[in-house]
Structure formats: structure tokens, C-alpha cells
Amino acid sequence: MSYQFTWKEKLASYKNEFSKGVWGYWELGAWKPLALSARKRAAIRKEVLLAGEVWPYDPPKKEMRNKRKGHKCDRVSAEKRAHTAELMKKMPDILLDYK
Numbered sequence: 001m002s003y004q005f006t007w008k009e010k011l012a013s014y015k016n017e018f019s020k021g022v023w024g025y026w027e028l029g030a031w032k033p034l035a036l037s038a039r040k041r042a043a044i045r046k047e048v049l050l051a052g053e054v055w056p057y058d059p060p061k062k063e064m065r066n067k068r069k070g071h072k073c074d075r076v077s078a079e080k081r082a083h084t085a086e087l088m089k090k091m092p093d094i095l096l097d098y099k
Contacts, residue, residue, distance in 0.1 A: 007047035014044065018057040 011018075017035050024033040034041065048055050 007044060007051060007053075010044050011048060014041075022057070022059050 014036055018041070020034065023038075024031055026032070045055050045057075
């Protein structure tokens with residue numbers, strides 16, 4: 001049976017690689033992937049999190065979109081109805097100006 005490295009030793013040996021990014025990094029205008037595979041990186045991350053430690057190498061989470069996109073025709077027709085309602089309020093003045 002072979003010796004299993006503990007997560008602390010793995011983390012110490014790949015610390016420089018983890019700090020470069022999640023998937024890779026740009027160096028002199030060329031994209032360089034990490035020296036260790038995503039599967040090995042995920043395995044080490046899982047060991048660290050199971051041990052109750054903090055994994056600081058994840059990218060920051062983006063804010064979730066809360067605005068729903070919807071269909072353009074729905075937005076346009078709602079705007080048209082609002083515009084028509086405003087014009088109907090002005091209708092008596094327009095008719096008086098016409099006479």
C-alpha cells in the first residue's frame with residue numbers, strides 16, 4: 001500500500017499553482033493552463049472542505065440577475081398602452097385646439 005499524502009502537504013506543494021487562477025492564466029499574451037488537472041484540483045478542494053478548512057482559491061461569485069428578460073413584444077405593447085393612456089388624458093385639450 002502506497003503512502004497517501006495529506007491534504008496539507010498537497011495544498012502546500014500546489015499553493016503556487018492555485019494562486020494563479022481556477023482554470024489557468026495569461027502569461028506574455030499566451031494562455032497557460034494549470035500544471036495540475038481540474039480533477040486533481042477538485043479532489044484537493046474536496047479534501048480541504050471536508051476537513052473543515054477554508055478554500056480561498058475559488059473565484060468570487062457574481063451577483064445573480066433578478067430581472068427577468070421576457071419577450072420584446074410584451075414590453076413594447078405595455079409601453080404602447082401606457083402612451084395611449086397618456087394621450088387619452090390629453091384628448092379634450094387636443095379636440096379644443098382642433099376646433
